[in-house]
Amino acid sequence: MTGVERPRLYPARMRPRDVMRVGAVGLRTRPLRAFLSALGIAIGIAAMVGVVGLSSSSGAELDRQLSALGTNLLTLSSGSTLTGEAAQMPVDAEAMIERIGPVEAVSSIGKVPEAKVYRSEQIPEAQTGGLNTYAARLDLPATVGATLRSGTWLNAATERYPAAVIGADAAQRLGIGAAGPDTQIVVGGVRFTVVGVLEPVALATDLDAGVLVGWPVAEERLGFDGHPTTLYTRSEEAKLESVRQVLAGTANPEAPNEVDVSRPSDALAAKKATSEAFTNLLLGVGAVALLVGGVGVANTMVISVLERRAEIGLRRSLGATRGQIRTQFLAESLLLSAMGGAGGILLGSGVTMGYALYSGWPSVVPAWATVGGLAATLAIGAVAGLYPAVRASRLSPTEALSTP
Amino acid sequence: MTHPMIALTDVSRTYPGGVAALKSVSLRIDHGELVAIVGPSGSGKSTMLNVVGTLDRPSSGTIRIDGYDVSELSDNQLSALRATTIGFVFQSFHLAAKVPALDNVADGLVYTGLSRAERRRRAAAALKRVGLEHRMDHEPHELSGGERQRVAIARAVAGDPPLLLADEPTGALDSVSGTGVMELLHELNAAGTTIVIITHDREIAASLPRQVRMRDGEIISDSAREPEPVESGVT
Ligand SMILES: Nc1ncnc2c1ncn2[C@@H]1O[C@H](COP(=O)(O)OP(=O)(O)OP(=O)(O)O)[C@@H](O)[C@H]1O
Ligand SMILES: [Mg+2]
Numbered sequence: 001m002t003g004v005e006r007p008r009l010y011p012a013r014m015r016p017r018d019v020m021r022v023g024a025v026g027l028r029t030r031p032l033r034a035f036l037s038a039l040g041i042a043i044g045i046a047a048m049v050g051v052v053g054l055s056s057s058s059g060a061e062l063d064r065q066l067s068a069l070g071t072n073l074l075t076l077s078s079g080s081t082l083t084g085e086a087a088q089m090p091v092d093a094e095a096m097i098e099r100i101g102p103v104e105a106v107s108s109i110g111k112v113p114e115a116k117v118y119r120s121e122q123i124p125e126a127q128t129g130g131l132n133t134y135a136a137r138l139d140l141p142a143t144v145g146a147t148l149r150s151g152t153w154l155n156a157a158t159e160r161y162p163a164a165v166i167g168a169d170a171a172q173r174l175g176i177g178a179a180g181p182d183t184q185i186v187v188g189g190v191r192f193t194v195v196g197v198l199e200p201v202a203l204a205t206d207l208d209a210g211v212l213v214g215w216p217v218a219e220e221r222l223g224f225d226g227h228p229t230t231l232y233t234r235s236e237e238a239k240l241e242s243v244r245q246v247l248a249g250t251a252n253p254e255a256p257n258e259v260d261v262s263r264p265s266d267a268l269a270a271k272k273a274t275s276e277a278f279t280n281l282l283l284g285v286g287a288v289a290l291l292v293g294g295v296g297v298a299n300t301m302v303i304s305v306l307e308r309r310a311e312i313g314l315r316r317s318l319g320a321t322r323g324q325i326r327t328q329f330l331a332e333s334l335l336l337s338a339m340g341g342a343g344g345i346l347l348g349s350g351v352t353m354g355y356a357l358y359s360g361w362p363s364v365v366p367a368w369a370t371v372g373g374l375a376a377t378l379a380i381g382a383v384a385g386l387y388p389a390v391r392a393s394r395l396s397p398t399e400a401l402s403t404p
Numbered sequence: 405m406t407h408p409m410i411a412l413t414d415v416s417r418t419y420p421g422g423v424a425a426l427k428s429v430s431l432r433i434d435h436g437e438l439v440a441i442v443g444p445s446g447s448g449k450s451t452m453l454n455v456v457g458t459l460d461r462p463s464s465g466t467i468r469i470d471g472y473d474v475s476e477l478s479d480n481q482l483s484a485l486r487a488t489t490i491g492f493v494f495q496s497f498h499l500a501a502k503v504p505a506l507d508n509v510a511d512g513l514v515y516t517g518l519s520r521a522e523r524r525r526r527a528a529a530a531l532k533r534v535g536l537e538h539r540m541d542h543e544p545h546e547l548s549g550g551e552r553q554r555v556a557i558a559r560a561v562a563g564d565p566p567l568l569l570a571d572e573p574t575g576a577l578d579s580v581s582g583t584g585v586m587e588l589l590h591e592l593n594a595a596g597t598t599i600v601i602i603t604h605d606r607e608i609a610a611s612l613p614r615q616v617r618m619r620d621g622e623i624i625s626d627s628a629r630e631p632e633p634v635e636s637g638v639t
Contacts, residue, residue: 321515
């Protein structure tokens with residue numbers, strides 16, 4: 001029999017939309033299973049996006065705080081002498097530091113150790129609640145960036161009278177909600193009127209548990225010796241390092257080593273670094289969840305191929321090539337995990353936004369987390385679907401069709 | 405036509421394990437024929453139909469379908485041949501559950517490269533052709549067995565393949581539904597489609613213009629080639 005020349009045969013290319021439609025067949029016929037296996041992926045991605053989002057948001061909040069508070073605050077505190085006793089700074093330390101060129105502002109507080117704080121005269125001596133009394137300069141809030149929650153700061157008049165401004169923790173421990181002429185506490189045996197309550201002071205946390213009174217009244221009524229215990233300085237940002245080097249020597253020329261100099265904003269930045277380490281740990285947990293989700297998708301796909309052998313045979317009889325069968329199951333796997341990924345990104349972003357809103361943070365979900373999450377999902381979908389898809393495509397049409 | 409629709413020359417198919425399901429079978433079916441394949445169970449009917457439908461490759465021998473030498477075609481080209489030239493009807497319908505009849509038929513055309521709109525248009529036309537225009541949005545479980553098989557036939561012929569292969573298309577149907585399906589196949593043949601039907605039903609076989617009898621992997625008689633063999637009266 002002589003052969004007749006016939007036109008060459010080419011399988012028709014499937015349109016991308018048809019690839020998607022055929023890939024979605026399995027998801028449509030078994031929606032619950034699709035949902036559950038997508039859920040596994042969603043949880044993993046949500047965990048990762050949420051962790052990244054929350055740490056970015058809290059980082060953004062710290063950055064915002066730092067830029068609001070300024071990073072040019074240097075704090076000097078009197079340390080201890082070589083013999084271990086509490087050291088004293090000279091009375092004129094403040095004036096000396098003011099002479100350093102790049103220093104823009106100086107303020108100080110002086111601890112009054114003998115002046116114990118009570119809510120009223122009836123409270124027994126033991127219950128001081130760990131509060132400290134400080135004599136404070138009038139420019140303290142401006143220098144450390146403290147703001148008042150209620151009432152007013154001390155002024156030239158009230159610093160001579162028994163008037164006190166209390167820190168946020170102190171207010172809580174004393175059970176004081178707001179300042180007012182009727183709100184009185186007992187400091188060193190003297191009744192003081194609470195004229196102001198501070199917000200927490202991020203760069204001078206000592207003040208939070210402090211009761212701040214005027215310098216003159218402390219000297220007159222509470223036996224304050226006039227020596228500052230902590231100095232706060234603001235300097236030109238660019239010259240901060242050089243200022244830092246001369247601060248101790250300037251404040252206490254006789255014993256510079258008895259002065260501790262610190263930069264409180266460093267502590268905040270360090271907080272960010274530790275939270276990053278924690279974030280990495282949580283990211284690892286999220287990655288494990290994602291891996292488990294990927295195994296779930298692979299499992300679903302293997303079962304799907306087993307169950308749908310007859311359908312595969314039918315499609316082959318209708319003219320599907322091996323490649324088209326492979327593509328169908330890969331597409332199904334990719335759709336499954338992409339759905340999970342999209343859901344996870346929404347969930348993770350939602351959690352981030354909700355928590356950020358609740359905490360008053362700016363909510364930040366970095367684009368790299370979203371894009372990376374989606375890319376990871378697609379990679380997982382491809383890997384999970386590859387083996388089942390290849391198996392489906394290798395199935396012989398007659399064998400597939402004869403499956404009951 | 406310069407070439408036959410189906411031409412088998414010395415085709416054998418031996419399954420792994422040594423079962424020789426086809427033993428050097430030669431068969432020629434021309435365009436426009438309507439042929440019944442009959443024979444006892446296990447005689448190799450389905451094996452031959454699978455080989456003719458290019459779902460399976462023979463162990464030896466040559467097969468030409470619509471002029472194409474199957475052994476020279478790649479797997480992809482065989483797929484293309486099935487998509488354009490061959491329609492299959494199965495005993496168990498193989499319809500997708502929970503999918504309306506129209507989409508079941510239209511989705512059968514997805515490998516032809518037609519647009520979705522065109523696929524649905526042709527599916528509607530095919531369903532009309534099999535007399536199911538009033539059942540287009542019914543899902544398989546809402547159809548009778550005969551209606552399901554007609555949907556399956558509509559799917560097989562929606563792409564207008566010149567060859568239709570049916571393996572016991574009435575096997576799962578009662579006689580009334582079976583008669584309806586056979587009438588439909590006669591109509592399709594009258595419109596030009598070459599049809600090969602495997603059947604166990606003597607009446608159905610007798611109603612077709614040509615019968616090919618098989619036993620033990622061999623063709624023992626072919627009503628187109630020779631007068632009825634004398635031995636056939638023995639059974
Ligand atoms: N995949 C297979 N592997 C091994 N042997 C097979 C396979 N398929 C069929 N056979 C054997 O090949 C022979 C022919 O089988 P085939 O299915 O072609 O018979 P048939 O004529 O269609 O029978 P029936 O009328 O029961 O459908 C039988 O002996 C069968 O056991
Ligand atoms: Mg059979």
